[in-house]
Amino acid sequence: MTSDATPDLMPGAEPWTSDGSPTGVLVLHGFTGNPSSMRPLAEAFAAAGFSVSLPRLPGHGTTVEDMLPTRWDDWSAAAEAAYAELAARCERVLVAGLSMGGTLTLWLATRHPEIAGLVLINPLADGEEPGIQGLVAALTDTAEPLVPGIGSDIALEGSVESAYELTPVAPLLSLHGALADLRGRLASISCPVLLLSSPQDHVVAPASSDLVASSVTGPVERVTLERSFHVATLDHDAGLIEHRAVEFAQRIA
Numbered sequence: 001m002t003s004d005a006t007p008d009l010m011p012g013a014e015p016w017t018s019d020g021s022p023t024g025v026l027v028l029h030g031f032t033g034n035p036s037s038m039r040p041l042a043e044a045f046a047a048a049g050f051s052v053s054l055p056r057l058p059g060h061g062t063t064v065e066d067m068l069p070t071r072w073d074d075w076s077a078a079a080e081a082a083y084a085e086l087a088a089r090c091e092r093v094l095v096a097g098l099s100m101g102g103t104l105t106l107w108l109a110t111r112h113p114e115i116a117g118l119v120l121i122n123p124l125a126d127g128e129e130p131g132i133q134g135l136v137a138a139l140t141d142t143a144e145p146l147v148p149g150i151g152s153d154i155a156l157e158g159s160v161e162s163a164y165e166l167t168p169v170a171p172l173l174s175l176h177g178a179l180a181d182l183r184g185r186l187a188s189i190s191c192p193v194l195l196l197s198s199p200q201d202h203v204v205a206p207a208s209s210d211l212v213a214s215s216v217t218g219p220v221e222r223v224t225l226e227r228s229f230h231v232a233t234l235d236h237d238a239g240l241i242e243h244r245a246v247e248f249a250q251r252i253a
Helices: 039-047 072-089 100-111 130-141 169-183 207-215 238-252
Strands: 016-018 023-028 051-054 092-098 117-121 146-148 166-168 193-197 220-224
Touching: 016 039, 023 039, 023 072, 023 100, 023 238, 039 051, 039 238, 051 072, 072 092, 072 100, 072 169, 092 100, 092 238, 100 117, 100 169, 117 238, 130 169, 166 169, 193 207, 193 238, 207 220, 220 238
Parallel strands: 023 051, 023 092, 092 117, 117 193, 193 220
Antiparallel strands: 016 051, 146 166
């Protein structure tokens, strides 16, 4: 089922849900992206019989101007609301996220110990990584509200993410500001984690995945996405991600 009455909605950027078993999966997209980057994974969960919710985060999937006033509090509130809605109709819920969607997935897990499991794809978690620190310093010094985009980091020829071509600076700084608090709470996550990361990621350094693996206290299953860049759900390893994520969810269910 899809529903979104936004006039400027990009093709494929609408939210998506599917009713299935008492086990639900909340699927969260990344910064400046939209549900289309996670739709294949969401549909794989649905095809396996799970109930699925794939929301569109505030400011995403329309125009970059719509994103300019949004901040971490807006996206985290939307993720919280989507989780609450899915949890109300399911006996157990897993959460899956790409990039900032992974940040939100981790954030939800620190607030909801009842979450049954996490699927993290190139998650952003390490705000102290030198590359991130350098980017933040450069953005803090700029007076421009928009800088070149970070979307569609994909190795597969012909595969394109429908992300914004420009990156809004203030929202990105807001996202970075949430990472320090999150880092201090990672040890509270004790549910099983499936962590999928690309060594050749030009957006989020693999150090973020390393931080997650060394900080959470639950069991971590790691998968290396050798052939994919950052948006791995649309890249060479998309099939591997879907297979391992569904298998992981089935074991938990």
